[in-house]
Amino acid sequence: MPKAWIQERKKDYYYRKAKEENYRSRAAYKLFQAVGKYRFMKEGDVVVDLGAAPGGWTQASRRIVGPRGFVLSVDLKPMEPFEERNVKTIIGDITEEETVNQILEILPRKADVVVSDASPNISGIWELDHARQIDLAQKALEIALKVLRPRGNFFVKVFQGDLLEDFVGKVKQHFKDVRVIKPKASRAKSAELFVLGLCLKTSEYSKN
């Protein structure tokens, strides 16, 4: 990692806060802020966290759902184990059908919320990174449609670019209320945004 990048990171407010509060990533605060504002996850919920490593969103989700909820984390990479018995992990690729089957097997019931911070390795080529990010967001949407209960919620990372509008249109087909948001903890210079789909339409649910 370049030295300048490491130094900039150490000065970052959310990076230091995550270290102090024992969160595995500064990204945890993006989820806390989005949930704080839009209330799409609550105590007792069943949550699926896609692209979860190193586990900041999983920790944040577990904090919100508490001991009566359930969090299932999925990533290509193995994660440090979580202490809580109601947090489970799958090492798997969200683009593969097998992973969806595993999710459905492990969930205690249909999920209340699906979140995805899944992100490809960044090439630095804008169009390519944008297209890959939207592709992962699309896969996350497909999983959400299979595992969410009616009126469940979906929160997914995207990158700004030409394909975003079309993706947001797809989310609107399935969810009643759709917003594109950027939590304060998301760096202003980053191209990332988050699409929030609230309330999975019941008609859509019956098709799955």
Ligand SMILES: C[S@@+](CC[C@H](N)C(=O)[O-])C[C@H]1O[C@@H](n2cnc3c(N)ncnc32)[C@H](O)[C@@H]1O
């Ligand atoms: C930005 S990180 C997630 C950070 C996480 N939300 C946190 O708070 O710690 C993006 C993750 O997406 C994962 N990822 C990328 N493509 C994936 C795929 N096809 N299936 C599963 N995970 C994937 C990467 O391995 C990486 O760990």
